[in-house]
Amino acid sequence: MDKLDDIPTTDPAQIEQLIERLKQTNLEQHEVTLLERLLRTFLSLVSLLQEKRASIKRLKQMIFGSKTEKRKSRRKPDAESQTDPGASDPQSPPPEQSTTESSASAEAPESPPQPKEKDSPPGHGRKGAKDYPGAKVIQLFHTKLQAGDRCPNPDCRGCLHRLKKPSPKIYLTGHPVVSATRYDREVLRCTQCEAYFRAELPEGVPEKGKYDPTADVAIVMFKYGAGMPFYRQARLQESCGVSVAESVQFERCEVVADVVLVVYKLLRRLGADGRVFHSDDTTVVILACVREDKALEQGEKNRATYTTGMVISCERWMIALYESGRRHSGENLDRVIEKRSEGLETPIQVGDAASANWSRKSETIESKCVAHGRRKFTEIEESFPVECEEVLLALAKVYGIDAETKGMSAAERLAHHQTHSQPIMEGLREWIEAQFRERRVEPNSALGKSLQYWLNHWEGLTRFLSVAGAPLDNNLAEQALKRFVLFRKNSLFYKTPHGAGVGDILMSVIETCRLNDVNAWEYLETLMRNADRVRENPSAFLPWNYARGEPAEAAEAEARAA
Template sequence: MKPERLDVTSEELEALLEGVRVPLGEVSYQKLQAAIHTLRYVTELLETNRATLEKLRRLLCHSSTEKTGKVLQQAGIKTDDNKHKSPGERTAKSKAPGHGRNSAAAYRGAHKVEVPHGLLKAGDPCPDRQCGGKVYPQREPGVLLRIKGQAPIAATLYELEKLRCNLCGDVFTATAPEGVGEKKYDDTAASMIAMLRYGSGFPWNRLEGLQENLGIPLPAATQCELVQETAAQIQPAMNELIRQAAQGEVLHNDDTSMRVLSLDRNAASDADIAAERTGVFTSGIVSIGEGHRIGLYFTGRKHAGENLAAVLKQRAAGLPAPIQMCDALSRNLPKLPQKLEMIVGHCLAHARRHIVEVTPNFPQECRFVLESLGEVYGYDEAARAQGMPPEQRLRFHKEHSGPVMETLHLWLGAQFDEKKVEPNSGLGTAISYLLKHWDRLTLFLRQAGAPLDNNVCERALKKSILHRKNSLFYKNRNGAQMGDLFMSLIHTCELNGADPFDYLNQLQRHAEELKQSPSEWMPWNYRETLARTGSLLDAA
């Protein structure tokens, strides 16, 4: 039965939604509102000539993988899976990370208890009377691991005994145990809330409900207040991260959409931005240099290029021109003063994605491009596995990847020259993108240290996307800035192999020292600072 057509505007749908906001509840209301916005966007897209079923499928049903072998198999081409693996993967088949049992050393955050032998000590005679030897300590102890569940935010209730005199009436209360402290909420509580909220995308209300179920109430408003107070304390660490990121050798940047409810077009802090810009974005910047990596997040109306330009204002004079890696969108390129130069490279993975999208329609042509790029990525993985320094890696790519890319360049040009591909077709558009940006896509063949793609920044933005999917929006600018701060600190810890929970705890405990010398309290050196000042043992 054909459904009856009913014309309704988006404004009418919004009005209907507002009418049932209270009975729906805030969470259900936000989900239904997002569905209405999606319907409106898809309707507007269908009204344009650019809309295709393939684009709608990619928009609504994301592909699970873009690996060459899988993409070609989905297009109906049988391939040798071994051909699309990097050299290291072909020779030795190793387990994927995260599979199998974890060793005791993997439990870095476990509370360790040393258990001495109840009957023997070093130097005692062997219990076997026929042996006659003596026992000595082993380097590796026996391990017994026990894992238990607990609330994310735990609480201890001290019941202090009270005694009252029957004559004078004075009340005498027991003294609190040593180490209880004066504050109701320990530093670790704020750190854990920040980890859950900005590191794992846990909304305030969801954590409030979980804590309520576990018998330790923690209202959403209290969570926000604790995190806000902590953000003010550790702001110097964020400022120092920005300063050091400006000195990086390689700078990756990109952005993704974000919602901030309180933003309007006439906001004072957006006076430098064109009035017609209404979008809100979270920009991700990953700076690599001096053996460490820094991840930064900035939410507002500014694009990634504008935020990168603001960071680079703190770059020290006399440093060589940094390498910038991004996709080919003009909004990712910063407007820099003439005295500051930038070596720009474009993301090869982004160009490859254009080919992946049209592979179902042009399987044979796309196969050559995908396999050529796969070979280049294989060489890059080999260089990484061997730990090649930048100059050696450049020579390696020139020798091995250079001929592959040159053959690919000739093939791309021949598709148009020999009229094998229609320029306005999907494949023609993908080839045009490669040819137009070829110099910047192949920067890794000319510049030492230049990466192949911008994947490190796209992975960083997943943290912001996780927040957007779970919490849907920031309520105001302060909330967005607070999220940027904690995401930057947490992700920088993850990039450098540091424990973000411990790092946030130590920043709070040493807030005064942080103000005086923030450079000594970075994720990659704060443990050395603690050891040097003797605070490490106290913290333990």
């Protein structure tokens, strides 16, 4: 037994029983005391090792990442699940089958079971034409045939007719992030007045300016949409023969951010009236702030820098906002909600249990993230497999019930959870309280702390059972933060707060487009080609209005109503 998990006497209750039995033996008192100290020391070491194991697991996930939080159940199916009422007994024939047929089939040799065809998992398999919504469409027609002609096959006397659906052919091409076209213009000069006359440029190529909006959008999308640092783009461009320096790339991003700024401000204003606010934050390095911290006198401390990711669910759309600086998630959320219109119902705020993530100035309904609470048990499952299985299976049932509510209204979803999920959660709470009441768990152990976390935050963790629209978890904010983490992993830091602000504006708009199924590339290109109109009437160029192609007047009226 070289593993701690193989030792059967690590249960604290069993150790306590052993200590009581030792006190009733004929051993000397000092011997009993010595053995009791040894056993209690052993319990302390086991508890410390379990906590360290969970800490090491978290550290490994932070460094290397976690592939998935899905798990296989360790529990065997119960008898009820094994006997499906709709399934027939394998040892007896079906009701409609005669005994003769069953005996004949029993004598016949069993044919090997045919493998079932499995559907390809998401992201696998061949892609059809519908999977390329951004492809340029070119209509091709027959040059020698047309509808109504005789069939060209010599043995056929039929006529041709046009099908409703064409036959698509996808052909993919590649090019650098930014491509360049060189126009060598013929120059004529007058011999008398020495005036110069250059050949006219093609339509669409301006006399002034070097960068097409598509070039600016490409730099922005690769940097803030795909997390590709400026220096890597510069090396790639140089190898392709079209050099674009890092400083120039940031200047082009500033140009795009200047146009997008009015849309970003309007998104913040519309987001203030949202119903559900998902938020979380993560660390970010801003070099100018680091230098400020170093310049402080000894003994003074400044706050660290964070990037907050917010996803706001509105009635018909979703808005993503990023904000980087010295403020925590809760403070950034207050800055958004303070612009909220009067007379609206109290918003729902979703987050983990960290106090810095919660609004301090605005009134909100706190809904704690169930996924964070679940993670407390997946981290220690190796040390407490039986107890963690009880909690994780209960939460799995709740998530399965939540999946059934897809397409329901908020009120219907609440009623569905109250009918099916509430008994499960009440049973789970009763089980957790029994663990402490019957002293089955050490309160200071890793398991005890995880169970106590649920009791301390039970009201927030079960908000989906009492408030219509309250989600189960904060996964939307965490997914939005993953986009920034990808950017941080490659670019490492911002140089100044101004650079961080440019990144926040552009990433907010790109992520908002993704959440609303809008092509971010085409959207940003449209904004750049209509910069003056965007500044005059930004509501007409919101992502969802752009996607629907609504006229400016209708979009503006809708924005006023919102």
